[in-house]
Amino acid sequence: xEAHAIRQSAVSPPVHAASSxxxxxxxFSLPLLGFLVFGAGLAVGLPSNxxxxxxxxxxxxxxxxxxxxxxxxxxxxxxxLLLTLxxxxxxVHFVLPVFVTYLGDLGYNPxxxxxxxxxxxxxxxxxxLAALTAYAMLVAGYFLPFGPLLAKVVPRMRREWSAETxxxxxxxxxxxxxxxVLGAQFGLIPERAGSGILGSVAHSASIGIGLIxxxxxxxxxxxxxxxxxxxxxxxxxxxxxTASKILFLMPLLLIALVQVIVTRRLRWWWVAGFLVxxxxxxxxxxxxxxxxxxxELRAVEVIASPQRAFGLMAKFTTTSDPTDYVTAGVQSTAxxxxxxxxxxxxxxxxxxxxxxxxxxxxxxxxxxxxxxxLWPGKPKFTxxxxxxxxxxxxxxxxxxxxxxxxxxxxxxxxWTGLVVGMAILGVWLRxxxxxxxxxxxxxxxxxxxxxxxxxxxxxxxxxxxxPTNGVIFGIAPIVIAHLxxxxxxxxxxxxxxxL
Numbered sequence: 476x477e478a479h480a481i482r483q484s485a486v487s488p489p490v491h492a493a494s495s496x497x498x499x500x501x502x503f504s505l506p507l508l509g510f511l512v513f514g515a516g517l518a519v520g521l522p523s524n525x526x527x528x529x530x531x532x533x534x535x536x537x538x539x540x541x542x543x544x545x546x547x548x549x550x551x552x553x554x555x556l557l558l559t560l561x562x563x564x565x566x567v568h569f570v571l572p573v574f575v576t577y578l579g580d581l582g583y584n585p586x587x588x589x590x591x592x593x594x595x596x597x598x599x600x601x602x603x604l605a606a607l608t609a610y611a612m613l614v615a616g617y618f619l620p621f622g623p624l625l626a627k628v629v630p631r632m633r634r635e636w637s638a639e640t641x642x643x644x645x646x647x648x649x650x651x652x653x654x655x656v657l658g659a660q661f662g663l664i665p666e667r668a669g670s671g672i673l674g675s676v677a678h679s680a681s682i683g684i685g686l687i688x689x690x691x692x693x694x695x696x697x698x699x700x701x702x703x704x705x706x707x708x709x710x711x712x713x714x715x716x717t718a719s720k721i722l723f724l725m726p727l728l729l730i731a732l733v734q735v736i737v738t739r740r741l742r743w744w745w746v747a748g749f750l751v752x753x754x755x756x757x758x759x760x761x762x763x764x765x766x767x768x769x770x771e772l773r774a775v776e777v778i779a780s781p782q783r784a785f786g787l788m789a790k791f792t793t794t795s796d797p798t799d800y801v802t803a804g805v806q807s808t809a810x811x812x813x814x815x816x817x818x819x820x821x822x823x824x825x826x827x828x829x830x831x832x833x834x835x836x837x838x839x840x841x842x843x844x845x846x847x848x849l850w851p852g853k854p855k856f857t858x859x860x861x862x863x864x865x866x867x868x869x870x871x872x873x874x875x876x877x878x879x880x881x882x883x884x885x886x887x888x889x890w891t892g893l894v895v896g897m898a899i900l901g902v903w904l905r906x907x908x909x910x911x912x913x914x915x916x917x918x919x920x921x922x923x924x925x926x927x928x929x930x931x932x933x934x935x936x937x938x939x940x941x942p943t944n945g946v947i948f949g950i951a952p953i954v955i956a957h958l959x960x961x962x963x964x965x966x967x968x969x970x971x972x973x974l
Contacts, residue, residue: 498548505540509533516578524596525578531603532573535610539566542614551739551974552914557904557928558617560735562610563746564932568814568879569606571750573599575809582816589867589876590820602819608890609881609897616901625902626909632919632957637967638694641918642702644956645686649706652680660775679952681722684710685729685925689918692737693971716774716781718764720756720811721933724749732925736912737974753811754804761807762791814879814936820866821878825886829865832887836861836938843944858883858938877937884939900942904931907946914974919957923950 516529539562546559576582577599588594616622636644655677684706691699707726714722721728728749735741766787767777777784792800825831839856847853859875866886867876878886884896911924926949934941 495548498544501544501548502541505537505544509537521578522596528573528596528600528603529578531600531607532570535603535607536566536570538607539563539570539610547740554739555617555905555908556736556739556741556912557908557924557931558614559741560732560928561904561931561935563741564935565610567746567750568812568935569603569610569818572809572813572815573603575806576813577815581806589816590824591869592820592824594816594819594823598823599815599819602815602822605818605822605881605885605893606815609884609893612894612897613901613904616898617905619898619902619905621902622905623909625906629906629910631910632917632923632954634919634957634961635917635967635970636919636957636960637964637969638690638696638699640960640964640967641686641690641694642696642698644960645683645690645702648679648683648686648952648956652677652683656680657775660773676952678949681710681714681725681729682922682926682949684726685733686918686922688730688733689921689925692733693918713774713778715760715763716777716784718760718767718774720753720760723756723760724752727752728929729925732928733921736916736921736924739914739974750808754801754808757804757807757811758795758800759788759792762788812936814877817862817866817876818879818882818885821882821886824866826889829886831889834887834892836883837887839940840943843940856940879936880939880942896939903942907931911950918971919953919960923953926950926953 513529513533516526521529543559543562546555549555577596582588582599583594583596585591585593659677684703687699687702687706690696691703711723711726714725717723731745731749735745763784766772766784767774836858839858842853843856845853857875858878860873862878862882863872863874863876864870866878866882867874880900881893881897884892888896907924907927911920911927913920916924927946930945930949931942934945
């Protein structure tokens with residue numbers, strides 16, 4: 476029997492060899508699929524000025540999916556969850572909008588453009604080249620040795636939390652967040668008191684749900700499951716009335732992210748399902764949003780008398796043609812997630828119509844840490860209106876336009892800023908991955924990782940304050956809570972099983 480086992484092991488291929496063959500097949504299929512899509516574009520008679528755009532888009536998509544495929548083939552303990560999730564987000568923001576908007580005529584309609592100067596297919600192609608370069612440099616920076624080296628010297632949250640401790644912290648975070656949210660809704664918190672820390676406390680109303688989900692996944696706590704059933708429905712209901720689509724879907728997103736972190740795997744149909752849900756939800760949410768802003772109402776005012784709002788939404792959904800509804804939802808979602816347009820405008824105009832800025836917006840990153848209570852005249856550190864004035868609809872419109880990370884790097888320093896800055900962000904992402912999302916991460920570290928993922932996945936369309944200060948302010952309450960837990964409690968008698 477032992478000899479048979481030896482012979483069997485001699486003829487059986489090792490598992491890693493089979494996985495290597497599967498990886499090679501996936502990597503080979505990606506460019507093949509790209510060629511098929513490119514050929515389909517030529518077959519349908521795509522205009523000649525759209526062909527380079529299609530080619531750059533396909534190369535970007537193939538590169539992103541290849542990075543994801545390579546990471547999926549790694550052992551679970553060596554997977555780069557943050558890079559994989561960010562890559563999917565990048566695909567949604569810079570690849571999908573091209574097929575929905577820019578290969579046709581929709582992206583060149585002045586009414587739907589971010590800038591009154593019409594975009595051209597050639598301008599969009601240059602913007603997509605910038606997006607491709609930016610992603611390649613971020614991946615290069617991610618795999619440089621600097622991120623792991625920095626992670627070795629940065630303190631980590633190594634003390635595990637018990638199930639009781641995790642639930643106790645969640646039951647402090649959620650009410651504290653609601654106090655800030657409702658205080659702002661009722662006008663009890665003055666604008667001068669606003670700060671990144673206060674905003675992080677407000678977000679803890681949602682992040683606490685993520686902590687409860689973590690507690691359930693790691694300990695299979697029935698108390699956690701009951702709390703989720705009690706907390707999620709009212710949270711989603713209130714967040715719907717704020718007209719924020721992402722806040723409304725946040726509890727569902729948190730459940731999915733915890734599942735990804737615990738299982739060390741992201742399923743592609745989760746991303747597709749989230750996009751479908753967004754597309755179906757978007758049109759009716761826009762009807763409510765217009766009602767809210769047109770009447771200058773707060774969420775609490777609508778909740779006090781919701782009949783009219785529900786009536787408007789019910790009338791819209793029952794009278795809309797299903798095909799038109801779905802089409803409008805897909806187009807609206809694509810426009811909402813579209814980062815191609817603004818980046819293309821910035822690449823077209825920065826250094827020509829608008830001078831390079833030399834980095835003054837990046838200086839906001841360290842200045843943000845000065846509290847307004849110590850600096851009463853502290854300006855609002857947002858570049859959104861400046862971007863609107865110079866690259867958006869113009870100074871006559873009061874709006875905050877996100878430049879994207881690569882757009883802000885480009886309008887400050889051109890191609891040099893784009894290349895160097897995105898490589899630095901790649902190092903930063905690797906540091907965050909090693910610190911919070913490793914295979915041995917504790918519950919508080921995982922919670923910090925969830926906050927990091929949310930900030931990076933949704934923040935790519937904003938400015939550079941989001942991947943830097945947004946992450947730091949977001950995890951600060953978790954670090955403080957961990958220090959208190961470590962000082963007041965012992966190690967859990969029964970830690971959760973290893974991942």
